[in-house]
Amino acid sequence: MVARGQARPTLRDVAERAGVSVSTASLVFSGKGPVAEATGERVRAAAAELGFTGPNPLASSLRQGRAGAVGVLVEGRLRMAFRDPFAVAVLDGLAEELERVPTGMLLLGQPTDDVESVVPQLAGLALDAVVFSLCGPGDHPAVDHLAARGIPMFSTGVPSDRRVTQVRIDERGSIREISRYVRDLGHRRVAQVAMPLGPMGEPGPIREELVTDANAQIPSVGRVLGFRDVFGADAPVIQTGDGSSVEGGIIAGRALLDVPERQRPTAIVAQSDVIAAGVVIAAEELGLRVPDDLSVTGFDGVDLPWLPHRLTTMDQQGRERGRIVGRLVRRRLDGTRPRNVVAPATLREGTTTARPR
Amino acid sequence: MVARGQARPTLRDVAERAGVSVSTASLVFSGKGPVAEATGERVRAAAAELGFTGPNPLASSLRQGRAGAVGVLVEGRLRMAFRDPFAVAVLDGLAEELERVPTGMLLLGQPTDDVESVVPQLAGLALDAVVFSLCGPGDHPAVDHLAARGIPMFSTGVPSDRRVTQVRIDERGSIREISRYVRDLGHRRVAQVAMPLGPMGEPGPIREELVTDANAQIPSVGRVLGFRDVFGADAPVIQTGDGSSVEGGIIAGRALLDVPERQRPTAIVAQSDVIAAGVVIAAEELGLRVPDDLSVTGFDGVDLPWLPHRLTTMDQQGRERGRIVGRLVRRRLDGTRPRNVVAPATLREGTTTARPR
DNA sequence: GATTCGACTCGAATCGTTTCGATAGGATGC
DNA sequence: GCATCCTATCGAAACGATTCGAGTCGAATC
Incomplete structure (x- = not known):
């Protein structure tokens, strides 16, 4: 220009x-x-x-009156966000649909130390819609601003707000399904590794007060609920400090597995594939064999070419999810008022689960 | 809106x-x-x-007269592009600088089967500058269009065009440095795994006619030249089919390693860290131990938390590279005419290299 | 008390399109 | 031959701000 x-x-x-x-x-x-x-x-x-x-x-x-751009909000540094292949798959599908409009995707990261800074940034941007792509649970400061501007908002789960059109899966039911699968294999000592339940991600124990039915639509919370539907309200759950990441999985895996054998779980249900991969790595570090000594399940159904296992997981079909969001955005631009969508998720058996010894 | x-x-x-x-x-x-x-x-x-x-x-x-957005051009599907953590690091640094202007980052993928389609897409977008982020070598169809519009262009190596401001490293010198390191360890049978040298990425042998001094600024070509400066013009080089990816590395690794021991290289110099990781995986699949049976070097210096090794590599500091590009963009918006920048790259010893047995 | 100076406010022009309603002129219907 | 209807074109009015030069008014200066 x-x-x-x-x-x-x-x-x-x-x-x-x-x-x-x-x-x-x-x-x-x-x-x-x-x-x-x-x-x-x-x-x-x-x-x-x-x-x-x-x-x-x-x-x-x-x-x-059309900006020709859709905002994609990402929480934290881009680098962190793009570590999660599921999120990238969603973005990929979204891009695929938006390419046809034509509409660009405007990426907006927000420094974790200054979450509010995204609002003035947004205020200066012309956008036809906004997609919350990789945001943690809790209220998002941008929602009010965008609502005031009348910009339609979409997400795949969070932030959970009436004004945001959601394309999500049945979180609780899905994790229940995979949990049952693990239980039916015979596992009784089972732990879960969750993504952070609250806005401030602290690794370690979860804040139990956040685990309420009211929060059930928040992915990380719904997945705790579904897990406990199967393994009981006392089933142990710990969370990572940084969302869905391999490192988070490794740290959590060590915490759960580096204990006397009697206390050690025989299966770990992770809330995401990369977390599960981290758990597998931690287990192998400690000399445990997967799935003989430990069964591990993931969630998402992404490709992890570097992992020498095929994870047992719930396939969420990230790319298709992104496409669905993209289609909703397109229809919204044409004037159709969008409604929430419930996408499917299917169990996919891999090589990381087996009967306990 | x-x-x-x-x-x-x-x-x-x-x-x-x-x-x-x-x-x-x-x-x-x-x-x-x-x-x-x-x-x-x-x-x-x-x-x-x-x-x-x-x-x-x-x-x-x-x-x-300011659009408030910088375009980021990505070749192929976003999902593929974001597999490369180096590229993501660059994007991260870029975002960091652009956040302060304020300027958004407009992501533009382009279907591999219809490369030209990016031009009409661009024509409808208001942009203050464009950064080529993850593009293969060769001419890029967008360069002419953007030049005609007077939109400043930046890249970290490709496309190699006078009208594009480059922030690159000394590709040939850098790979020469790490190649010497490998040679000085005592390795003589050494092969390289390259990123695709031409626009059409075919896995396997490289097209030797592309390896010319004139193309030395194209990263993949410069890195072949530097490697051969050390190991001779006949030193074997094969390329991946899909840029910088773990799968590409695995496939290339198998091709190089699944041969009788006498022909097998004792060290492999990869053109990127994720390729190197793939080579390591392939080696271990074949029962070879790294670094005892095979030394492997990477290039980029990215974090691979899932790899149980620390790669010996050239650290390119992707995030800082992105920041440099971001600063150039900002200055350009202020009216300063930018000049090409040569960024540093430093050798970082890891645990994947050792003397040959 | 006239003059000068700032601080503040305003009207009008402008950025480069798109779109609506009007118009001209030739072809068609009767 | 006159009304009717297209088709192709045009002028002017938006779209929603920013910016420049000019104008107003009270305070400070001599």
């Missing part, structure tokens, strides 16, 4: 050169309205001569 | 309600020009009452 040498040609320049009015020239580029073949040719020729690359997107957007 | 119920209030509504002119109201929000304390208060109050969330970014951008 920076002038190089001289000002960029505008539609007016093109029109003048082609000997037509500005409105006719506009018609040529937008393709709406009838234009004589010869006129169109003349305008295009003039454009080519002047180096006019098409109508100024800013002006066009202003006039049409 | 969709009206909810009724039209959103504009600056004019606010001004009217506060009993001031539009220009004064504008001054209040932009903070430029002197405004009496009382007036400012009145305007802000009116804004609050009307639910005015700030000047329309589109209109503001149009007037000021």
Whole structure:
């Protein structure tokens, strides 16, 4: 957008050169309205001569009231966020759908130490919709601002807010399904590794007061509830400090497994695949074999080419989820009022689970 | 941007309600020009009452000629692109700098099967600059279009074009350094696994005709040249089919290692850390121990928490690279004409290299 | 008490499109 | 031959802000 040498040609320049009015020239580029073949040719020729690359997107957007961009909100540093292949898969599917509109994806990270800073940032951005992609549970400071601007919001679970259209799975039911699978294999001493339940992710014990039915739609909470539906209200659950990450899984795995054998769980149900991978790594570090000495289940169904196992997991089909969100966004731009969607998740058996010895 | 119920209030509504002119109201929000304390208060109050969330970014951008967004071009599907932690680190650093402007990052993927489709997409987007983030070597179809629009372009190596400001390392020198390290350990049978040298990534042998001094600034080519500076022009090099990925490394690793011992290299120099990780995985699959039976080096210096080794690698400091690009972009927006930058890369010894047996 | 100076406010022009309603002119129907 | 209907084109009014030069008014200066 920076002038190089001289000002960029505008539609007016093109029109003048082609000997037509500005409105006719506009018609040529937008393709709406009838234009004589010869006129169109003349305008295009003039454009080519002047180096006019098409109508100024800013002006066009202003006039049409469409920004041509969808915001994608990511909590914390981008680097952390993109470690989670599930989130990336969702983004991928989203991009796939948005490419066809055409609409760009505007990425917005927010420093963990200054969560509010995203609001002024947002205020300066023209967006047709916002997708919360990798945000932790709890209220999100941007929701009020966006609601006030009338910008439609979408998410795959969090923040959990009436004003945000959700595309989620049955969290509680899904984890219940995989938990039952583990129980039916014969496991009785089973622990869960959760993603952080609250906004402030502290590794270690979870804050039990957050585990309420009212919070059941928050993925991390719903997954604790479903797990305990099967293994009882006292079944041990610890959380990672940094969301869904291999390191978090390793740390949690060590904490659960580096104990006398009698206390050691025979199976660990992780809330995500990468966490599960971390648990597997921690187990092997400690000389335990998976699945002989320890069964591990994941959640998400992502590809982990570096893991020499195929995780038993709930397949959430991240890319398809992203596509669904993308389609909702597109329809919303066309004026359809979107409704929440419940996506499917299916159990996928892998090589990380077996009967206990 | 969709009206909810009724039209959103504009600056004019606010001004009217506060009993001031539009220009004064504008001054209040932009903070430029002197405004009496009382007036400012009145305007802000009116804004609050009307639910005015700030000047329309589109209109503001149009007037000021700044889009408030930087495009980030990614080749192929996002999911593939984000598998490379180095690229993500660069993006992370970039975001860090851009957050302060304020400028958003507009992500643009491009389907591999229709590379040209990015141009019309770009044409509809208002951008202050474009960063090529994860693109393969070769000409990029967007360069001409962006140059015509006068939009400044930046990259960390590719596409290699005079019109693109580059922030790169001394590719050839860096890989030479790590190759010497391997040679000095005593290795003589050494192979390299390269990222694709040409636009069409075919796994397997490289196209030797691309390995020319003229292409030395293309990372994948420069890294072949530097490697051969040390191990000779005949030193074997094969490339992955999909850029920098663990799978690519595994496949290449198998191809190089699943041969009679006498032909097997004692060390493999990979062009990226994730490729190196794949090679390590392939080696261990075949029962080889790293580093005892095989030394492996990476390139990039990224964190691979799931790999039970610390790679010997060239640390490129991706995040800092991204920050440098971000600073260049910012200065460019301020009017400074940027110049190419050569960033440092340093050898980091890990646990994946040793003397040959 | 006239002059000068700031601080504050305002009107109008502008950014580059799109779109609506009007108009001209040729083809068609009767 | 006149009313009717297209088709192609145009002028002007938005879209919602920013910015520049000009104007007002009270206080300070001499």
